[in-house]
Amino acid sequence: MTSGNRGVILDRDATLIDVVRDEELGVISVAFHPKHIRLLPGVVDGLRALKSHGYKLAIATNQPGPAKGQHSLESVERTNSALLRRLEDEDCAVDVVETCLHHPDGGPGGDPKLVGPCDCRKPKPGMLTSATRRLGLEIADTWMVGDSMDDLRAARAAGVRAALVFPPNRCQLCPLREGPTEAPDVARARFDEIARAILEADGLA
Secondary structure (H helix, E strand, O other): OOOOOOEEEEOOEOOOEOOEEEOOOOEEEOOOOHHHOOEOOOHHHHHHHHHHOOOEEEEEEEOOHHHHOOOOHHHHHHHHHHHHHHHHHOOOOOOEEEEEOOEOOOOOOOOHHHEOOOOOOOOOOHHHHHHHHHHOOOHHHEEEEEOOHHHHHHHHHHOOEEEEEOOOOOOOOOOOOOOOOOOOOEEEOOHHHHHHHHHHHOOOO
């Protein structure tokens, strides 16, 4: 049994859902429409396993597209809402979502209100500390699961443990292709493997 204050904070893109690949344009981007949502292998089983052991779930996602002029705030909100509905339908509902819409430099056509420094954009810990507070989580019993060094560093800054989804087939352009530059507490190729490792680390498996 858990204390009731355990939690897992989840990155969104390349952790829960796949990135979007436009073969005609040769562009890789994050999902910005509900039709783009493709849950990655092992996500549903992994989230169900965590929830069955009493973990509360949160998402903490950097979404600077509106600040950079790449897509609208409404598209981010629509996509997040569709993802939450999909996860709820799969019996692995997420309890809290934290979204950072800021970008330090912005881009052409971006929303100027979203451009500049903030306390929430990972690797800063703002979204993680907000999620733990909103859910009443114990810091020592909370994990951050992501796919990047920004996720790991946000976890360290927030005082929670860090797990990285690290598939062996990362593309040639991936900055983590040769491995993370700092060691996470857990690294596995798929989300369900991450979930099992978290349960093992917490003495629940």
